[in-house]
Amino acid sequence: MKVLTLNFLTCAVKDCKSSNNSFPLHPKDAELVYDDLEINPQLLVNVLPRVDWVALRTTSTELGFPELPEQPPTVEELESDEKMLQDLHKLLMETQIMEGKLVCGNCGHEYAIREGIANFLLPSHLV
Amino acid sequence: MLPTPDTSHVPYQRVYEPAEDSFLLLDTLSSPSETAFLTSRFGNNINTTISTSSQPPPPPPPLILEVGPGSGVVIAFLTAHAQTILGTPHVLACGVDVNRFACAATAKTAARAIAEAKDDASSSSSSSSPGAGFFLDAVQGDLVAPVRAGMIDVLVFNPPYVPTAELPAQPQPESEAEQQQQQQRGTVVRGGRDGMETTDRLIAALPTALSERGCAYVLLCAQNKPEEVKEQIRAMGGGGGGGGGRWKAETVGTSGKQAGWEKLQIVRIWRDYDGVAADTTGS
Numbered sequence: 001m002k003v004l005t006l007n008f009l010t011c012a013v014k015d016c017k018s019s020n021n022s023f024p025l026h027p028k029d030a031e032l033v034y035d036d037l038e039i040n041p042q043l044l045v046n047v048l049p050r051v052d053w054v055a056l057r058t059t060s061t062e063l064g065f066p067e068l069p070e071q072p073p074t075v076e077e078l079e080s081d082e083k084m085l086q087d088l089h090k091l092l093m094e095t096q097i098m099e100g101k102l103v104c105g106n107c108g109h110e111y112a113i114r115e116g117i118a119n120f121l122l123p124s125h126l127v
Numbered sequence: 128m129l130p131t132p133d134t135s136h137v138p139y140q141r142v143y144e145p146a147e148d149s150f151l152l153l154d155t156l157s158s159p160s161e162t163a164f165l166t167s168r169f170g171n172n173i174n175t176t177i178s179t180s181s182q183p184p185p186p187p188p189p190l191i192l193e194v195g196p197g198s199g200v201v202i203a204f205l206t207a208h209a210q211t212i213l214g215t216p217h218v219l220a221c222g223v224d225v226n227r228f229a230c231a232a233t234a235k236t237a238a239r240a241i242a243e244a245k246d247d248a249s250s251s252s253s254s255s256s257p258g259a260g261f262f263l264d265a266v267q268g269d270l271v272a273p274v275r276a277g278m279i280d281v282l283v284f285n286p287p288y289v290p291t292a293e294l295p296a297q298p299q300p301e302s303e304a305e306q307q308q309q310q311q312r313g314t315v316v317r318g319g320r321d322g323m324e325t326t327d328r329l330i331a332a333l334p335t336a337l338s339e340r341g342c343a344y345v346l347l348c349a350q351n352k353p354e355e356v357k358e359q360i361r362a363m364g365g366g367g368g369g370g371g372g373r374w375k376a377e378t379v380g381t382s383g384k385q386a387g388w389e390k391l392q393i394v395r396i397w398r399d400y401d402g403v404a405a406d407t408t409g410s
């Protein structure tokens with residue numbers, strides 16, 4: 001599962017939807033792989049405004065990446081900073097969590113990721 | 128005619144095989160009325176390099192999500208032909224399916240369709256840029272439960288019931304928990320009012336799940352009483368970040384002409400903001 005995907009997902013438990021602690025989910029025991037994808041600077045520039053930057057910073061740090069700046073880069077900064085583009089491309093598009101868990105900060109439920117596929121189905125007592 | 132994604136790698140003993148319902152979705156989503164609608168909402172005419180700062184920023188890439196993609200043929204089609212259908216290659220696509228094998232199949236179908244679209248673009252002598260979007264992931268889950276509120280711009284749902292007596296085999300459960308979940312869902316697929324239980328839950332989730340510019344395409348068959356369903360949707364409230372907007376539900380595309388099947392139709396569901404401003408100023 002890609003880091004960018006994680007930015008769109010939250011805990012599947014209904015009671016967690018209203019809690020700020022249910023997003024982002026926290027990776028645990030994550031095994032990462034890196035896809036080799038062609039960089040698409042335009043797509044990155046366009047995607048950034050809809051990325052929750054605070055959540056991405058948290059995820060990035062929890063996965064062991066260098067700390068991201070507090071504010072997202074502006075379009076001008078991105079266009080003039082090849083390294084930042086490359087770094088964001090790697091983090092958002094190329095990094096995949098292949099094995100591990102995603103933990104909800106509100107209810108503590110752990111969602112397993114196996115072979116890159118996260119399982120958000122809930123046991124019957126949580127549905 | 129846009130090419131249909133190759134699904135020859137999909138294990139059909141574990142995953143729904145594409146059938147008339149899937150092909151009706153492909154036809155409808157790529158029909159002139161729907162590409163015009165989607166392009167007007169999401170298109171941004173990207174044909175230059177990075178936009179200069181003097182231009183207004185393009186609309187952010189839409190998130191398109193298929194619930195229950197099965198083989199992945201529909202979401203792969205939308206992603207591979209994003210430029211043609213949505214008017215922009217800057218599309219993020221994902222899927223949610225209860226079936227783990229369907230998630231794996233969907234990711235592969237999408238990857239193959241995108242690669243093929245890029246090959247086609249580079250082998251053609253024209254200067255056309257590759258029009259394929261970006262596929263994120265397919266995750267295992269129940270409808271839109273794992274997705275943050277207000278994120279989905281285009282939702283596609285082909286419900287798990289089929290209008291014939293024959294049901295596809297359930298995939299082999301891998302654990303007791305998955306077996307329980309499948310049994311729960313199996314009863315939903317087989318029973319319930321007009322086979323609508325799952326679709327009712329999905330429709331009820333739309334005001335929260337869709338973005339303000341969001342829309343949904345839901346496949347219905349005649350026994351679902353589509354006219355009643357559409358009336359219910361038009362009476363929905365809520366969502367939209369308080370921006371107003373009326374819920375619309377219309378049958379679109381080439382629906383309802385499938386010989387040999389109980390009539391299928393695709394209903395487009397969206398918020399319409401026309402006239403809302405006029406209403407609030409008390410005209």
Ligand SMILES: [Zn+2]
Pocket residue numbers: 011012013016022104105106107108109
């Ligand atoms: Zn939770």
